[in-house]
Amino acid sequence: MPTVSMAVNGKDVSGEVEGRTLLVEFIRKNLRLTGTHVGCDTSQCGACVVHVNGRSVKSCTMLAVEAEGATVTTLEGLVKDGKMHPMQEAFRDQHGLQCGFCTPGMVMSTIDLLRVNPDPSEAEIRDWLEGNICRCTGYHNIVKAVQQVASGDAA
Amino acid sequence: MDMNGEKVINAPQALVWQALNDPDMLRASIPGCQELERTGENGFEATVKAKVGPVSAKFAGVVELLDINAPESYRISGEGKGGVAGFASGHADVKLIPDGDTTTLVYTVNAKVGGKLAQIGSRLIDSAAKKMANQFFTKFSENLEGYTPETSSKAAD
Amino acid sequence: MNDMLVGKPLKRKEDQRLLTGKGRYVDDIRRPGETYAVFVRSPIAHGIIKSIDKEAALAAPGVLGVFTGKDIQRDEWGSIPCGWVVTDRQGEPHKAVPHYALTPDRARYVGDHLAVVVAETYEQARDGAELVEIEFEELEPVVTLAMAMEGEQIHDLAPQNLCYDWELGSRAEIDAIFETAHHVTSLDLVNNRLVPNAMEPRAAIAEYDSGLDSYTLWSTSQNPHMLRWMLSGSVTGIPETKIRVIAPDVGGGFGMKIYCYPEETTCLWLSKVIDRPVRWTGDRSESFLADTHARDHLTTVDLAMDKDGTFLGMKIDTTANMGAYLSNYATSIPTYFYATLFAGCYKTPVIYSNVRAVFTNTSPVDAYRGAGRPEAAYLIERVVDVAAREMGMDPIDIRRRNFIKPEDFPYQTPVILTYDIGDYDASLDEALRMIDYDGFPARREEAKARGKLRGIGLACYIEACGVAPSQLIGKMGAGAGLWESGQIRFNATGTAFVLTGTHGHGQGHETTFGQIVADMFGIPIEDVELIHGDTSQVPMGMGTYGSRSLAVGGSAIVRAGEKVIEKGRKIAAHMLEASVIDIEFEQGLFSVTGTNKSVTIKEVAERAYVPLDYPEGLEPGLDETAFYDPGNFTYPAGTHICEVEIDPRTGVLEIVDWVAVDDFGTVINPMIVEGQIHGGLAQGIGQAIMENGVYDPESGQLITGSFMDYCMPRADDLPSFRVGYTCTPCTHNPLGAKGAGEAGCIAAPPTLINAIVNALDIRHIDMPATGEKLWRIARDKIAAQ
The missing domain is CATH 3.10.20.30 (Beta-grasp domain)
Structure with a gap:
């Protein structure tokens, strides 16, 4: 092998x-x-x-x-010195996860979104998430979590 | 899945008929066919590698010729198993209509697939089958050029 | 002193572990010496098993065993039960067809479990499974509802493939009403088959301890105690004391993970045969084939009205698909969780329903988010909308005219249930205000100028939640009560364990129940730890479904808390040298009435376990358990309104606004409740316009068997939602809470279809109203102009 x-x-x-x-x-x-x-x-x-x-x-x-x-x-x-990445924090702040199963992919994917597009519109966020399926949240709060990080505001 | 069509082949009816009964000719013309051996007067064993959308598998199966009405028509019936990829079975009614030096081949195919092939590839089956049929006839017509029945395995039997 | 936490959008306790990759789902767990099971499933929909050849698989590398249904039968393991007896029109019980862990005789659907291969590694088990040869005598498959009763018989016990032919109400009475009615609106409806698709596929690990002669089963279950009960009492005969079921973090359930499934049952059997832990994790293809599916009804509904649009009577005729076998609660869904909701929010005086449940060669059908209630709400809110159209009435007016009014409660419906409280006008008013209903014509005109067809639609839904009052469901045929247990165990240092028989798998129980207990005792929520999902720790439980966890499980915790306070008062009285009747408890302090003498709950907890100077009769410990059996269902209700725009050139639909106004009674954590609404809406919208489980009608092959063909809602298919509340607290539980898990999924399909037919100006369109269907309708209308 x-x-x-x-x-x-x-x-x-x-x-x-x-x-x-x-x-x-x-x-x-x-x-x-x-x-x-x-x-x-x-x-x-x-x-x-x-x-x-x-x-x-x-x-x-x-x-x-x-x-x-x-x-x-x-x-x-993503956790550095016991501190979560701002995207992880934002998912918690905005209730962007429920069962947590799709969450790893959502967090990793949206961090990459902000790398290539630091200030995405709601439509751009939704479009980027085409390749990530969530059955719990209806995506509403996932979008808000990404917006929180993009705007630099903590909840 | 149902499919039908016709194809004009540049050869006389008798020659087309012989070619359609010749395992070597069929093996050389069926897309992805790796083995095709005669196992009885009208029976064959075949291995075909096929790809439908994301499912790719090697199908091992048996092929039988039924309702033979030489040199005009037969039914070619077969079923193959592709392991976890599923199975395929079906038949094609083939009719040869002579027209001087050419022959019109009319076919009606009825096939069904099961397992992963149906689960994941079903929306692609129709187009994949059409493509395979076209590839078959293109190859078959090409192979008919210079074809003489003596080269067939039947002669060697 | 704590700020009160109930009512606050507290961030979730669960999220730290789930967001950092430290969640523990079944497939994350490894056991020493574990082996892997892979199932050999039927590739055909219907056929008698002639032979199963294990030889090649047994000779393959790493394979430890290959087993079939006949092997399990030798140990006399029984059928997986259906626990709800539905009695048909002739007074006969439903046809209880057998459902074995591995099917011994006949394949009844594509995906049916026929054999299992166990090997040292997953890859070896999978390779081995490929080598198992099964020979069938193929039978004609029975695929569609329309052909079910004429097709080949699937079970010896069920002639015409009929599970039951059931009715509720009097046919003579309804016929008399229809004879004299001014107008009858009639509608044929399809309630499309859905595949639940929780993101975590089902999984199980079974481990046998020969020293203790006991089993541990890790399962992706919403309902671990019931799973243990069924495995012990119905399937295996193993004492409940010898089976421990653990449901750790579970990645979504939506009803589909309530049940006892063949795979985990087989793993349990294998764990003793192999005498090593046996694990199985389904892949998504297996989820599509062999998870329970949902809905799948064909219905005709007739609504009789007088000349003013007052409802006189409603008649419903439904054929419901059970699939190939009966899942645990399948029989109850299209009967007692469906027909008992046909009053909706309206004072329809007479209702008659007839439901025929049939077997087909498809995956078993059982509860999925809403479970019967979405089907009921859909037919009511669709037929009411069509009635308004036919009567030339405004869809708002026809609803208001027939609403049950606040002064009518408690309201006895003609379909068994008694609603305790509600205010349907209030949620309708709020929804109309939020969407600016009066401004719609202008928005429609503006859209028209852009070439878009804009439509508005609403639904006023009701559901029965807080499942369920045991006595009432006992009369309906339930085989178990649906109470819940709660336990609060204070530690000597003043922290508390809370144990519940419900199971959280995304609903945030650790947070919500924490808020309740923290408020009750005036302690920080960090000092409250929830224990759930382990039958060896939690006393007993009935799991999570039917929006029951807070209304029933939360109420049990409150009752346990009240017992803790009672006990605490005795200990405090001893500590404060006062009489028990003089001790009052508020915000974490036990104090003597009219004095400033007090002790904290922390001090009382410590003294509970340090009873060095206790008087006779005072018992040590501060640990109380309560069982709560609700007096009635709860009845969440509300109005949803949405606006859509359809591009007639392409059929592309955009949901441009969605307003959800719900009455869930008391809300403990509004952030979590909003999340539940959003998620329910996504699933309901999915049903309305995207999702459809399709079997090939000739071969019975599942042709929507992957995420490439089964259309799951994605982020760019959905809008952001606007959420509002009204509140009439539930009258019969201590929290006043009604439950919020299913509302979105119930309200969404009729809301959205009503908006679509409004946009297209058509009478009806069946779900899923896909872009292709919309495009064809729009094209034909343009051509007709």
Whole structure:
């Protein structure tokens, strides 16, 4: 079996994987980072979004071996010195999560949105979230959470 | 899934008929066909690799020729299993209408799919089947050029 | 002294762990020595199993075993039960067809569980499952409701595939009313099949301890105690004391995770056979095939009116789909949670309904957010709208004319239920004000100038929540009471555990129940810890569904709190050297009436566990349990109004405004309640315009079996919502709360369809009103002009 090495949440990690192992399986099973979720098998739901080299990626669309040498950040890696990322704070402030299952993907995806578009309109936020499905919130409060971070206001 | 159509083939009826009963010719013309072996007078075993939308699988199955009315018509019936990808089964009624040096092939296909193929690929089945049919006839017509029945495996039987 | 927390939009206690990746869902849990199960499912809709060849799979690498229904039958495990007996028109009980963990004889739907492969790794189990060969004698599948009663019989017990033919009301009485009515509005409706699609797929881990001869089952369940009860009492015969069910963080349920499912039952059996932990996590394809589905009715409704538009009587004829087997509560949904709501908000004096439930070769159908009540609200609010159109009346006026008025409560409906309180005009008034109803014609004109068809629609819904008063549902055929337990256990240091038999999976119970208990005892919410979802910790429980957690579970916690206060008064009396009758309790302080002598709850808690100088008869400890059985259902109601714009050239629909005015009684946490409304609306809007579970009518294959084909609402399909409240507190529970989980999902379909038919100026359109349907209608209308 091939060995794959990458930096995940600031730590160098490596592991043996089958060729068919997906990045999300490597993250969840090998690294035991279970904050990244699997909600579908057709790359539609977005619960597995992580950052690979700074960009949001559905980690079910990528083989673990393709991430060789990459820098990967998961939801767990956003917490710095015990403090949540402003997007995590905003999801709490605005009640942007209920069951929490789609949340890792939502947070990782919307952080990337603000990287490419720091001041999105409501329509742009909704359009960006096309690849992330939430069954609980109706998206209303997720949109508000992104707006909170974009505007720089804390609730 | 139902599909029908017709195709004018640049060869006389008798030759087309022979080609349609020749495993080598069929293997060379069916898109994705990796194996096709005669197992009885009118039966074949086949392995076909097919891709429908996001589902790609190798189907292993049996093909049977029924209602043979040489050299005018037959029904080709088959079913194949693709493991977790599901299954496909169906038949095609094929009729050859002679028109001098050319032949019009009229076909009616009735097929059904199951398992993941139906679950994930169903909205693509019709277009995938049409595409496969077109590929088959294009390839079949190409292969007919220079085709002589003597090269067929039937002769070797 | 605390500020009161009840009524405040407190941020959620759950969010810290869920937002930092520290949630613990079933698939996140690992057990030493665990093995993996993968199910072999039927690829065909209907067929007799001729043979199952395990040999190739057994020889595959890592495979530990391959099992079929016959293997489980050897251990005499029984059928998964349906716990609600519906008695048909002839007085006979519904056809209780068997539903085994692994189906031994005949495949009855695509996805039916026929065999299971257990292996060292998931990949090996999956590869092994591919090698299991099943030979069938194929039978004609029964797919659509229309063909169900004529098709091939699916169960030996159920001729004509009829589960029951049930009625409520008198046919003779309703016929007499229809004979003399001034006008009858008649409407045929489809209530489309839905796939619940909680984002977390179902999962289970079962572990057998041979030393204790006991089982632990981690399950994605909304209802762990009931799951244990069914597994013990109906399926396995294993004593309840030997089964522990744990439902940890669960990623959404919406009703679909209430039930005892074949997969977790099989894992439980396997855990002893393999004698190692056995885990199964479904993938999304399996969710589509084998989770319970929802709705799926064909209905004709007739509404009789006098010349002023006063409702005289209503007649409903429904065929409801049960799917291939009966899920746990399937029988009750299109009867006692449907036909008992047909009065709606109106004083319709006579109502008759006839429901035929049929089996088909499709996934079992059971409760999903709203469960019967969305189907009821949809038919009422649609037929009322069509009636207004036919009578030439304003849709607001026809509703007001027939509303039950505040002075009519308690109001006995003709369909069993008695509404305790409500004010339907109040929520209608508020919704009309918020949407600026009078300004609509101008907005329509302005939209027309832009080439858009603008429509407005409303629905005045009611639901029965706080499920459920045991005596009443017992008369309806329920096999269990629907009380709830609550326990408050003070620790010696003054913090408290709260235990509830409800289960939170997104609803924020840890926060809401924390607010209630913190206020009750004047302690910080940080000092209150909720324990739920573990049958070995929580005394007993009936789970979360039917918007019951706060109204029933919260009430049980209040009752337990009252017992704690009573006990605390005795301890305080001892500490303060006063008589118990002189001790009063307020905001965390026990004090002697008329003095400034007092002790805090913290001091009392400490002394409860340090009873060094207790007098005779005073019992140590500060830990009380209460069981609460509601006296009635609760009746949340409200008005939703929305405005849509349709582009006639493309059929594209935009929801441009949505106003939700709901009466949930007392609101504990308005932030959480708003979130519940938003989420319910998204699901209801999904049903109205997007979602549809479709089986191929010939083959019975599920052709909307993935997120690529089943249209889930996404962020850019939905608007932001405007939420308002009116409040008539529930009269019969200590919180005054009615429940808010399902309202959006109930109100949304009729609201949106009413707006769409208004925009297009048509009589009716069936759900889902997709862009394609709208485009065809708009195109035909343009062509006709």
